[in-house]
Amino acid sequence: MTTIANTTEQEGLNVQKDENFSALRFITCGSVDDGKSTLIGRLLVDSRSVLQDQVAGVTKGGEVDLAQLTDGLASEREQGITIDVAWRYFATDKRKFIIGDAPGHEQYTRNMVTAASQADAAIVLVDATKLDWANPGLPLLAQTRRHSLLVQLLRVPALVFAVNKLDAVADPALAFAHIQGALQRFAQDAGIAVAATVPISALLGWNVVTPHEGWCNYQGPSLLQILENLPVTPADSDLPLAFPVQWVEKFSASADTSQGRRIFWGRVAAGQVQPGQQVQVFPSGQLATVAQVLTHTRQPQAVAAGLSAGVVLDREVDVSRGDWLLAAPEAAPVAADDFDDFDAPAAISPWPGSKQLTATVAWMDDEPLVIGRVYWALHGHRWVKAKVQQVLFSLDVHTLEQQDTTQLAPNAIGQVQLLLQEAVPAAPFAQARVLGSLILVDTASHKTAGAVLVQ
Incomplete structure (x- = not known):
């Protein structure tokens, strides 16, 4: 703010x-x-x-x-x-x-x-x-x-x-x-x-x-x-780093800029990215350290949420469009009396991956959303298949009451459970805008079918 x-x-x-x-x-x-x-x-x-x-x-x-x-x-x-x-x-x-x-x-x-x-x-x-x-x-x-x-x-x-x-x-x-x-x-x-x-x-x-x-x-x-006099939307810059990779620059025109390594370009979704930061590649789980950060004009400096950046890692790891660079997991706190039969503290990721999501959906397709239907889901720059497991309720815009239903009609708002083919680092939309939002796309017509807000 x-x-x-x-x-x-x-x-x-x-x-x-x-x-x-x-x-x-x-x-x-x-x-x-x-x-x-x-x-x-x-x-x-x-x-x-x-x-x-x-x-x-x-x-x-x-x-x-x-x-x-x-x-x-x-x-x-x-x-x-x-x-x-x-x-x-x-x-x-x-x-x-x-x-x-x-x-x-x-x-x-x-x-x-x-x-x-x-x-x-x-x-x-x-x-x-x-x-x-x-x-x-x-x-x-x-x-x-x-x-x-x-x-x-x-x-x-x-x-x-x-x-x-x-x-x-x-x-x-x-x-x-x-x-x-x-x-x-x-x-x-x-x-x-x-x-x-x-x-x-x-x-x-x-x-x-x-x-x-x-x-x-x-x-x-x-x-x-x-x-x-209205304030602008505050960026999610006070959260752990989340960086969706949009484009991989294989060979930079300037060796001085990229230090001879690939540059991963995208817009910072949460937190900020800066040199010396340890990151984990999602979904592979590989760890690396940020060697350099470039602005959209290729100036070396830290970049906060909402702005575009190029990230150079300290070593070559398998990263492609649709992957995420996330803040590295931190060790879980351990009480002093737990060390007798405890080898090492577990690592906790600030953005754990999930295949099952409960979400509010604004349905925009001409065909209703029905249980069992499979759609393409876009999260960041990653496409995964998503199956509708359950329709929990639809919201009556007149009375604001939650109504039991098995489908969402065109222009309806409701809550559903989705099962994804692959895990994504999703978070509640109320916490992080980019990580908490997806779109559903019809697999046949390729039309945008719904806006998904993770709960």
Whole structure:
């Protein structure tokens, strides 16, 4: 976590600000036609992050079609919907941003999950015109609940509810009060931490970049001001080393750089890698010592989690793409009175391999997940076969109840038991993002079928 320079609290928003905040990667999600693309267009236009000719290109009859700034596919423009994730970049005086416009259709939930897995924050849009806003106990849309649950499962640090289109209802203040209450009840029942709930009009620009003071009885910061003060996702750098090998450079162009040995390239998943560190190759179990560490620019220095590195070992061992370099096992502590009939302390690996996993699955295939089915599983850069042993339950996104079932339907969230053909160094997703996540791929169609979060 970054060093905190100052902290402010307003409307339940805990703001942590640092002088050197990194770029914030956030996504917009929610139900269909909630105004996600329009919101991003408004952020880009009002922050003056688009050129005049780009604005002119989406202007018809004097009106700017903000959604067209992000809907880049021909099919998106024809249908007026978002299909793929559109990434856009902009900056203010305080921060740089990377925005992902995620699709709202259930059919494209897999694209939303892909975007959320890389995000530091998520804005879940709620369309006030689609809800029974005059009802204090109004129900939320299923996709609003589903996307919020997925954001929580994927460990996105900050979730912001943006209640949109309040300018189109008869009583905006009453509508916001009732919708905010429904969102708070849902978040409390689901155990979701909410950074802020803000009323906006993406079309008119109210409370998006600049505050629209007093509107809907809301006195808090604008959506952009909230985003400028959100923390980025902390890397898992305080854990033991875990380094998935993505590419093996057999013969370096510079003997001085590699010391005449192969370089193993990848992105550090947990901990940090530095010279002199003893590592164990997974799955072979061979031990070696790190002789040198290179950054992505081939500069020799230690590299922490979340960054790419090249690792040179002190001796030649069998390492290939898909293998892991893990922190070497440590000797188990032994009590003094246990030495009489004890030869040597057992070595304990910080990342032990496992073939059997209990995991939460966000199912994204058109065909249901069924017991006995075999899929390809990708963990790090290693492919293994995975068999569904048991479906423990599915989660009802409306009631949040666990339901007994023998399969997971498309776009369902549930918990399953998987049996892998080979062991992988998996860990709980709540502890380590990379080690705790897998994807399941259909063996016949090669489509991504599910996102797996190890429990």
